[in-house]
Amino acid sequence: MDLPLTLLQLAGYVALLLWGVHMVQTGVQRAFGAKLRGFLGQALRNRFKAFLAGIGVTAILQSSTATGLMVTGFAAGGLVDLVPALAVMLGANVGTTLIVQLLSFNVTDVAPALILIGVLMFRRATAATRDFGRVFIGLGLVLMALSQFVGLVTPYEDVPNLKVFLGAVANQPLVDVILAAGLTWAAHSSVAVVLLIMSFAGNNVVPPDAAFALVLGANLGTAINPVLEGSTGADPAARRLPIGNLINRAIGTLIALSILPWLGTLLVQIEPDAARSVADFHTAFNIILAAAFFPFLKTYAALLRKLLPARVDPADPSRPQYLNAGATEAPVIAIGAAAREALRLADVLETMLLGLRDAFGRGDRREIAETKRLDDVLDRLNTAIKSYLTGLDTDALTTADHQRVTEILSFATHMEQAGDIVERDLLGVAQKKLRRGLAFSKDGEAELIAIIDRLTANLRAAGSLFMTGDERAARLLAEEKENFRQMEAQATATHFARLRAGRVDSAETSSLHLDALRDLKRINAHLVAAAAYPVLETGGNLLASRLRSAEHD
Incomplete structure (x- = not known):
């Protein structure tokens, strides 16, 4: 096996995956963009509705990042309070697990059919049909890229050096978290990384506890990109949502690591299939984390406002000049x-x-x-x-x-x-x-x-x-x-x-x-x-x- 060629192919499949996700997002946003933003705008008035909206919109857009960008824009512009915005992100994190659950089944066979349908629709004259065609093409590319990605890596599972490396880190949960977080940050896709972990677990390359620790790292890594890619010169208030989401997942990761030996044993007993147990752990982690943080969102939002106070820019034309609160x-x-x-x-x-x-x-x-x-x-x-x-x-x-x-x-x-x-x-x-x-x-x-x-x-x-x-x-x-x-x-x-x-x-x-x-x-x-x-x-x-x-x- 030629390692440099394999790495190049891996990078290409990651690029194909990201492009497919991009096509789904642009297709959905062109077809329903105003309605989605309006739907979110209505839902953001209530944190319970906001949580459900986060799940639904993320499942449609195939990306919690895309949902987060829309909500961050609302929050940064002062159009929505931080509490429902945080609720949307909790829902968006749960929404990504639905994608993993779906892709954990063998649905890659429908990828060519989706692309074919998408191309036929894209060649139609009407704008709406073309937008839906983009969505189908994007979904097909996502499924194809994930299949090829996992298929390319699978032969390396039996490589002695990789087995030695994975065996060395299998008993180091913190190292597993850091490794998976770095890989997810580089790949810009927690879905791809979690599916790869499922493949390793299903073929007994890594034990269940190590696989669960890697899943925790993937969840942490997907929250790093929005923080790092934000403008360093931006108003700190505009960064409350991505930083709040990162802190949320970091706290959840630390708590889950502390109870991982007991939790891993329980999950294996409930779901003997190693690959399925990884997908279930990924879903359970996000649901439990959302349930734990949801009642305290007001307190958490107040803490974020204190840690990241808004920067007053006198030159900002959108800043009110005459609305004196004391009046x-x-x-x-x-x-x-x-x-x-x-x-x-x-x-x-x-x-x-x-x-x-x-x-x-x-x-x-x-x-x-x-x-x-x-x-x-x-x-x-x-x-x-x-x-x-x-x-x-x-x-x-x-x-x-x-x-x-x-x-x-x-x-x-x-x-x-x-x-x-x-x-x-x-x-x-x-x-x-x-x-x-x-x-x-x-x-x-x-x-x-x-x-x-x-x-x-x-x-x-x-x-x-x-x-x-x-x-x-x-x-x-x-x-x-x-x-x-x-x-x-x-x-x-x-x-x-x-x-x-x-x-x-x-x-x-x-x-x-x-x-x-x-x-x-x-x-x-x-x-x-x-x-x-x-x-x-x-x-x-x-x-x-x-x-x-x-x-x-």
Whole structure:
């Protein structure tokens, strides 16, 4: 046996495994990404639901790391409390054991069929079918890589030197843990390492106690990567979740090591099959660890906050500047502070519109990316404002205070939703145009930029109206909704005239142009609803419907 060639093949199969997992993740995220994030966002309100969501999402994504990344993003952005985030990770760790349990049976024979189905689906025209095709191809590659990985290593189980080495470490549980943790860290996959351990145990290469110690190391190693791969310069608060998960598994590993002789004997009696006992131990370890930590998550989260305090960065645009916690004792002052903070949302949205204007003109990839990132600022400020206002003592609020709180929350929500349209749709149009080497006609580009300028002026008017509540200004802004409807209709008619005259480069740019017109009108509707409608409704000047009543027909 050629050892260098074998090592190269092992590395290739690990790469194939990681690529298969990547295809599953990207396929699932493209097909259900928004729904998964929304599902997690809903589940994260309750730690019991969060735990179950962690199991389910990890089983779908085939990776606790992918689940952890989504949850870490929520936690780092302040969108979710640390307690349910830790509960999700406990569930994610249990979810990985389901994958091992499934793969512990002989399911590799279906790998070619999965790849075949995936390729056929991937060649279909619809995006949803292609995404599901990626998932099937990825699953097939994962099964094939694991089978080849274990099959390649199996002949080496009888190599005398390996047997001597494994025999030497068999009676050193701590060495086993370190060895398996290092291997899992290098392979980036606890699933592959646990399956390899199962193969060794099933062929009596290592005794049960050593196999269980190796499983503990694999569980510890899979928690190391997220910690080491995190940015060393990041806010310590953003590292609470991965570090908390690592500490959780380290404590569990130490306790399990101390009772391993008794525990190993019990498991062997329950499950005589050595390979199956390894899979069962892996599952039992994570379930027991989750059950042990779950009741104390609040205390554990408080300890992590104390050990890893948030870094205050004055230059961070997503950090609230006016939400003074001490002002909550005086609701009038707190409401004023929240209104001032809400105006910052309008400032950020204006910056995004200016970036969009430049994106439709010059089309700079870097500027598009920087503008898209501002949507995260809107999300975090909106969340902070909501948390601040909903934390006020409702009994201390007057009727006018309740109304103003509603207006602030509505304004912040509409600003955030308008930012979503810029980030997801309009900047998406700019990216497509740039990526495909397309260009709007000069007239079309000038038309879009003129509408963006009009929209920016309306945004400034909305911010001013939000603070003054002037009814005359509200009427002027409300009239802009009809003006924009007419502008869109006129711009669309002009565009079709250019298209018939052959002054538009392609049907593809035509579609992008019309999409942009529609999305700009939607943003203006959010501006009107954010600032003008509340003022008009308070004054009794807002109709319930724009439809003409039947008696006039």
